[in-house]
Amino acid sequence: MPDIYTSDWYEAVRDSINVKVAEMQGVPEGTWHVAIDIVGDGRSPYVNQGAERNFVVRIEDGRCAWYREVDGADPGVRLDFRFRGPAEEFDRIAAGLLDPIDAALRGTIKARGDMRFLMRQAEHVQVLLEAYTDGVETLWPDGRPPYDGESA
Amino acid sequence: MEFFDIMPMIRDFGLEALGLRTVMPEAQAAITFADGRPPVVLHRPDLLDRTHASIARYSGTDADLWVELKKRAIGLQDLLATGLYNLPTEATMADLTALLEGVFGDLGITPDFATKSIKVVIDELFETPELRALLYRATVEWGYPVDQAGSGVAFLTFIMWTLGNWKMVRGGTHALAKTMTQACYREGVDLIENSDVEKVIIKDGRAVGVVTRGREIRAEKCVASNADVRQTLLDLVGEDHLSPLWAKRAHAFRYGPSHVLGTPMFCLHEAPDYKSAKWDPDVNRCFYTMVGFDGPDDTIRYIRDAYSGRIPMPAAGLWVNSLWDRAQAPAGRHTATGWYFLPPASALTGAEWEDVRSTFNERFIDVWHAAAPNMTRDNIIAHRLYTPDQMEHKNRMFEGDFSNGEFAPDQLGTNRPFPEASSYRTEIDGLYFCGPSAFPGGGVHAACGYNAYKAIAEDLGLPSPVVTERGY
Amino acid sequence: MKQVCDVVIIGAGHNGLTLGAYLARSGLDVVVLERRHEEGGGLCTEELTRPGFLHNVHANYHTFVDMAPAITDLEVRENGVEYVRPEVQMASIFDDGTALTIHTDLDKTCESMARFSETDAETFRRLHTEAHGFVDLLLGTLMYQPPMSVKELTRALAAFGVEERTEFLSVRLRRETINQFLDQHFTNDRIKAHLAFHGAVCGYTNDVAGLAIGFPLLIGKIDNWHLCLGGSHRLAHALWRDLAHHGGTLISDAEVASIQVEDGRAVGVRLTTGEEISARRAVASTVDVEQTLLEFVDPTDLSPELRTRVANDVVHKDWSLFSVHAAMSELPEYTAAEFDPDVNRAWVVNLGYASTDDLDDDWRLIRKGGLPDPRPNAAVNSLYDPTDAPDGCYTGLLRQFAPYDLHGGGAGQWEGMGRWYAQRCLDVWRRHAPNLEANTFIDWAPFTPLDISRKLVNMVRGDWMMGEISLDNLLDQRPLPELGEYRTPIDRLYLAGSTQHPHGFITFGPGYNALQIMADDLDIDPWWRVI
Numbered sequence A: 001m002p003d004i005y006t007s008d009w010y011e012a013v014r015d016s017i018n019v020k021v022a023e024m025q026g027v028p029e030g031t032w033h034v035a036i037d038i039v040g041d042g043r044s045p046y047v048n049q050g051a052e053r054n055f056v057v058r059i060e061d062g063r064c065a066w067y068r069e070v071d072g073a074d075p076g077v078r079l080d081f082r083f084r085g086p087a088e089e090f091d092r093i094a095a096g097l098l099d100p101i102d103a104a105l106r107g108t109i110k111a112r113g114d115m116r117f118l119m120r121q122a123e124h125v126q127v128l129l130e131a132y133t134d135g136v137e138t139l140w141p142d143g144r145p146p147y148d149g150e151s152a
Numbered sequence B: 001m002e003f004f005d006i007m008p009m010i011r012d013f014g015l016e017a018l019g020l021r022t023v024m025p026e027a028q029a030a031i032t033f034a035d036g037r038p039p040v041v042l043h044r045p046d047l048l049d050r051t052h053a054s055i056a057r058y059s060g061t062d063a064d065l066w067v068e069l070k071k072r073a074i075g076l077q078d079l080l081a082t083g084l085y086n087l088p089t090e091a092t093m094a095d096l097t098a099l100l101e102g103v104f105g106d107l108g109i110t111p112d113f114a115t116k117s118i119k120v121v122i123d124e125l126f127e128t129p130e131l132r133a134l135l136y137r138a139t140v141e142w143g144y145p146v147d148q149a150g151s152g153v154a155f156l157t158f159i160m161w162t163l164g165n166w167k168m169v170r171g172g173t174h175a176l177a178k179t180m181t182q183a184c185y186r187e188g189v190d191l192i193e194n195s196d197v198e199k200v201i202i203k204d205g206r207a208v209g210v211v212t213r214g215r216e217i218r219a220e221k222c223v224a225s226n227a228d229v230r231q232t233l234l235d236l237v238g239e240d241h242l243s244p245l246w247a248k249r250a251h252a253f254r255y256g257p258s259h260v261l262g263t264p265m266f267c268l269h270e271a272p273d274y275k276s277a278k279w280d281p282d283v284n285r286c287f288y289t290m291v292g293f294d295g296p297d298d299t300i301r302y303i304r305d306a307y308s309g310r311i312p313m314p315a316a317g318l319w320v321n322s323l324w325d326r327a328q329a330p331a332g333r334h335t336a337t338g339w340y341f342l343p344p345a346s347a348l349t350g351a352e353w354e355d356v357r358s359t360f361n362e363r364f365i366d367v368w369h370a371a372a373p374n375m376t377r378d379n380i381i382a383h384r385l386y387t388p389d390q391m392e393h394k395n396r397m398f399e400g401d402f403s404n405g406e407f408a409p410d411q412l413g414t415n416r417p418f419p420e421a422s423s424y425r426t427e428i429d430g431l432y433f434c435g436p437s438a439f440p441g442g443g444v445h446a447a448c449g450y451n452a453y454k455a456i457a458e459d460l461g462l463p464s465p466v467v468t469e470r471g472y
Numbered sequence C: 001m002k003q004v005c006d007v008v009i010i011g012a013g014h015n016g017l018t019l020g021a022y023l024a025r026s027g028l029d030v031v032v033l034e035r036r037h038e039e040g041g042g043l044c045t046e047e048l049t050r051p052g053f054l055h056n057v058h059a060n061y062h063t064f065v066d067m068a069p070a071i072t073d074l075e076v077r078e079n080g081v082e083y084v085r086p087e088v089q090m091a092s093i094f095d096d097g098t099a100l101t102i103h104t105d106l107d108k109t110c111e112s113m114a115r116f117s118e119t120d121a122e123t124f125r126r127l128h129t130e131a132h133g134f135v136d137l138l139l140g141t142l143m144y145q146p147p148m149s150v151k152e153l154t155r156a157l158a159a160f161g162v163e164e165r166t167e168f169l170s171v172r173l174r175r176e177t178i179n180q181f182l183d184q185h186f187t188n189d190r191i192k193a194h195l196a197f198h199g200a201v202c203g204y205t206n207d208v209a210g211l212a213i214g215f216p217l218l219i220g221k222i223d224n225w226h227l228c229l230g231g232s233h234r235l236a237h238a239l240w241r242d243l244a245h246h247g248g249t250l251i252s253d254a255e256v257a258s259i260q261v262e263d264g265r266a267v268g269v270r271l272t273t274g275e276e277i278s279a280r281r282a283v284a285s286t287v288d289v290e291q292t293l294l295e296f297v298d299p300t301d302l303s304p305e306l307r308t309r310v311a312n313d314v315v316h317k318d319w320s321l322f323s324v325h326a327a328m329s330e331l332p333e334y335t336a337a338e339f340d341p342d343v344n345r346a347w348v349v350n351l352g353y354a355s356t357d358d359l360d361d362d363w364r365l366i367r368k369g370g371l372p373d374p375r376p377n378a379a380v381n382s383l384y385d386p387t388d389a390p391d392g393c394y395t396g397l398l399r400q401f402a403p404y405d406l407h408g409g410g411a412g413q414w415e416g417m418g419r420w421y422a423q424r425c426l427d428v429w430r431r432h433a434p435n436l437e438a439n440t441f442i443d444w445a446p447f448t449p450l451d452i453s454r455k456l457v458n459m460v461r462g463d464w465m466m467g468e469i470s471l472d473n474l475l476d477q478r479p480l481p482e483l484g485e486y487r488t489p490i491d492r493l494y495l496a497g498s499t500q501h502p503h504g505f506i507t508f509g510p511g512y513n514a515l516q517i518m519a520d521d522l523d524i525d526p527w528w529r530v531i
C-alpha cells in the first residue's frame, strides 16, 4: 500500500486505470498530456503552504503511459489539460471523500483545456476519475483528510 | 486636401497599402449664381483648357492670365514643398522680389506686388467680378486674410498652387486619420483616447512626462504638444516654469479671426442642380461650390463682417462628396457639407451661438434654393450646423480657429508661434510643439508634425526622415 | 490598397477583429474589410447629440470581461481598454416606489431581495454561488469551444451525473422556458421579473422554450457587467491596434460585394468599388449568412438546396431595440431612492416590468408588430465614467424592447415615429425621476430598430443578435445545422460572426471558435491554447 503522491502511489493509480480501460470499448485514440497542480493550502500536510507540486500524466490511446512530478513552470511537453486546486481538495478526492465532478462544479478545482473533448469522452473520463478516487489503497503517513479545521 | 502629393507620411509609411484611397474630381472649384449667370469653374491642373473655357465666357484676357499664372504656380510645387517640410527660414524682401521677377516678371507682375494685399492683387490682375468673388472667398479659406498688406506673394504662389489641387479621401476625411493611426499602431505607438492632458511634468527644467486623468505617464526622451501654444505653455507647463519673455509671448498669442469656419451638414435626397448649370453642367459635379455670393462687393462685406465679429450673410462653400464616393451616403441619397465663414467663438454668447445653430442653416437653405431650385425643404432630409464655439470645445481649436493661431505677419513663418519658438523647440528642455500653432499653421499637410520630428531627431540623434530626391 | 494577403476577413466587428488579431499574431498576413468608415460594428460610440457626449449607439454592457480568452490573449487592457465594474449593477423600480438592486457584493443583492422575499434571497444566494462555481466550466464548454449538440451535452451531463449534483443544471431545462425555471425556484413576482428582464437584455427571451438551459450561465455573470471607459468603441480600437501592431491591416469603407471562388475554393473578394483582394489561405465572413451565401457567393458555386435553406430557414430575432440617447445636465434622482438609495447609483435601471407577465404581454404585442407602452431601461454611464460627457453633464441611454416591423406598414414606419416614441420613453423616465425636467435634456436623439439595420446591414431586420436565440438556433444548429461548424460547403470559406455559436453580444465567441476550426484546417500552431 503506497503513500500518497509517491511514485509507488502513482504507479498503482496508473495500473488501476489501465486495468479498467482495458475493459472499455471506444476509448479515444491519440496522446494527451494532463497537468495536475496541487497547491499548498496550509491544511494538507503533503504540500507546503505556498508551494506547489506539479504532476504531468501522459495518456496514450486511453491508457496512462506515465506520470511525472515536474518542476513547476516547464512541464517539458505541450499540455492539453490542466487541473489545478488546493491540496486539501485533491487529498479528499484521493481519499474518496470528495467527488471530483463536484469539485469541478464548485470551481474549487479549475479545469482548463478542450472541455468539449472532455464532455464527449465523459464515460472514459469517469473511469480515469474512479481509478484516482478509489482504485488504490492509499497510506497517509502524515494524517488523512478530513483535516478537521486544524492547520497543518 | 491639396497636399497629398507632397505629404511625406503618406509615402514614408505606405498609407495607401493601409487603405488610403483618394479621388480627384475634374471640376474643382466653382461659383454659382442665383440669377443663373454662367458659373466660373476651375478644373484640375491637368484640365486647364476647361478652366480657360469657363473663365473665357466672361473674359478672354482673364482666362489667358489665369492659365499662365496657374502653370507657373504648378511649377513652384517643389519649392513650396521644400518650404513647408522644413524648419521655417526668413524670406527677405530681396528673395520675394527675385521670386516675383524670376517666375512672374514676364506677366507684368512687378516687385511691388510683394507689399500689396491679396485683394489688391486679385483686383489688379483680373477684371471679371465673378472670378474675383470666387478668389476672395477661396483665399480666406485656404490661406490668408485678403486685406492684409504684404500677402500678395502668398496669393501668387501658395493660393494659386492650392486652387484646384484638391483630392478627396474616399470614405471621408477621417479615413486619412485612420490610416495614419494604423501606421502608428503598426509601429507600436499607443493612442490613448479620452485623455485630457492636465499637466506637463517639469523636473529640473526638463519635460519628463505628462499627467492625464490624474495619472502620470513618464517620457524618457521628450514630450511634444499638438495642443496650441497658449494651452501648452500657460496651462500644461504653467507660468512658474516659464521665463518672463515666454510667458509674455504666450499671453500675446492670438487666435482667429482668419481661420474660423462653421460647418453645415445636410442629408439630401438629390444633389443640387444649379441654375448656372445651364451654361456649364460641370458646376453640378464640382468638388467645391460657392453659393450665395453675387459678386466681389458682397463677398468682401461677408469676409469683413466675420472678421469684425458679426454674423455675415448666409453664403457657403459646399461639397457633395457622395457624387464621387457612394460610401458617403446611403444608396440614392447625398451628403453635402460646407463652410460658412463665421466670427470667432468669443464674438457671440453661448445663447447667440445656439440661435445661430438653430436658424442659420434655415436662412442658408433659402439662399441655396434661389441658386439651385431643387434644394427645397423636402429635398433636405436633415441638417445640422457645427459652430466655432463647438470646435473650440471639441478640438480645442480656440475661437474655432482651425490654425490655432491667427494668420498675421507677426505670427507667420519664422514668427510662428513667436520668434523664439519657431524651431518647434521650447525653452523647456525636451518639450516641443508639433501642432498648427507652429509653422506652417493649419491645414492637412502634417508639416508641423514632420518638422517637429526633424527637430527632435536632431536633438536626440534619431534618424533623419529626409529623402534626398524629394529635398525634404 | 493591398491586393494579396493570406486571409481576408469580411466585417470589422469585434468578431472579425478578434479573429484577425489572433491570426496576425500567428504570423499570417491578414486584411479585415469593413463596410463602414469605422471599425467595431456593434462597438460603436458616437457623439449623436452634442460634442463631448459619447453615446454607445449599440453595445453598452460588456458582460464577458475576464471570461473571454481574447481579453488576455489579445492584451485588450494593455492595448488601451479600461473597464469599470459598477458597484450597483442593476435595479428594477416599481410603480409603488419600491426597488430591487443587484450589486457586485452578493450580500447586498441578497439584502435587497430579502426585502421582497427572504426565501427567494436565499435561493438566489444558492443559485448564484453554485453558478459562480461552474461558470468557468460552462464558459469553457458552451462558449469558447466549437459547439456540441444538445444530444451530446445531455449524454455527458448524464454520464457525469451532474443532475444529482445541482438542481440548476438539470437536463430537463432544455425543454423549459426561463419563466418556468423562475416559477420552479422563486416565489416573488418582482424578483422573477428582474431576473427575467436581465435575461432579456442579454437576448434570452423569458418565454422561449429551451432557454432555461442557458439561465444558470446568465446568473453566474449577472454581476459581471462592465463599462468600457470612454465608450465601447475603445474596445474596437484596442482590437484594431492589436491587429495592426501584429502586421494585419484594417481597411474601412470597403464593402464586400462578392467572394471569388475557384475550383470550389474561396480565393478572394471583390469590393463594391471593383477593387479586388486575393486571399492565399482563406476567407472568413463575419456578416449575416444571407449576404455571405446569397449575395457574395455566385449561385453556381452553391447548391440550390442550401440557397433555399438560407433564404427561408435562417431565423432572426423577433424583437429589436429602440434607443433614446440623451445629453443631460442632471443625474436622475429616483423617487424610489427613498426606499433604496442605491437605485440612484444603479447602472442599468428597469423602469416598469414588475412581473414576468408584464414581459410576456410585451413580447406577444411586439411579435405582432405592436408598439408597447414604454417600459424602458435607463443607463447613465457618466455615473461611472467621467470622460463620457462634458464637465457637469451626463450621457444617458434609454432602451426599449420593440418590433422591427411595425404592424400595418412595416419597418419604414419608424421613419416618422422615432421622436414621438422617444418622447414617450423619456416621459416614463421622468415619472420615476421627477428631477429630470424637460430642460435637463440638453438634447436627445432616437435610434430605431430600422436605424440599427441601416447602420449595420448585417443586423438583418434589426436583429442585434444576428440570429434568433432559441434552442433550435443555438449550438451546432446555428444558423443552420449544415453551417453550424463555421465551415461552409465552399472550401476555405468560413463563417465567423454572430450568426454562429455562441451568438451575438460582445462575447468574442464566434471569432474565437472559428479560429479553432481554421487553425485545424490551415495548420496554424494554436499558441493561444497553451495552458
Ligand SMILES: Cc1cc2nc3c(=O)[nH]c(=O)nc-3n(C[C@H](O)[C@H](O)[C@H](O)COP(=O)(O)OP(=O)(O)OC[C@H]3O[C@@H](n4cnc5c(N)ncnc54)[C@H](O)[C@@H]3O)c2cc1C
Residues within 6 Å of the ligand: C010, C011, C012, C013, C014, C015, C016, C033, C034, C035, C036, C039, C040, C041, C042, C043, C057, C058, C059, C060, C061, C062, C063, C254, C255, C256, C257, C286, C287, C291, C321, C323, C452, C455, C456, C457, C458, C459, C464, C465, C466, C497, C498, C499, C503, C504, C505, C506, C507, C510
Ligand atoms: C441597439 C443595440 C444594443 C446592443 N447592446 C448590447 C450590449 O449592451 N451588450 C452586448 O454585449 N451586445 C449588445 N448588442 C449586440 C452586439 O452589438 C452585437 O451582437 C455584436 O456587435 C456582434 O458582433 P459581430 O462582430 O459579430 O458583428 P458586428 O459588430 O455587427 O460587426 C459586423 C461588421 O461587418 C460589417 N459589414 C456588414 N456587411 C459588410 C460587407 N458587405 N462588407 C464589409 N463589411 C460589412 C458591419 O458594418 C460591421 O461593422 C447590441 C446591439 C444593438 C443593435
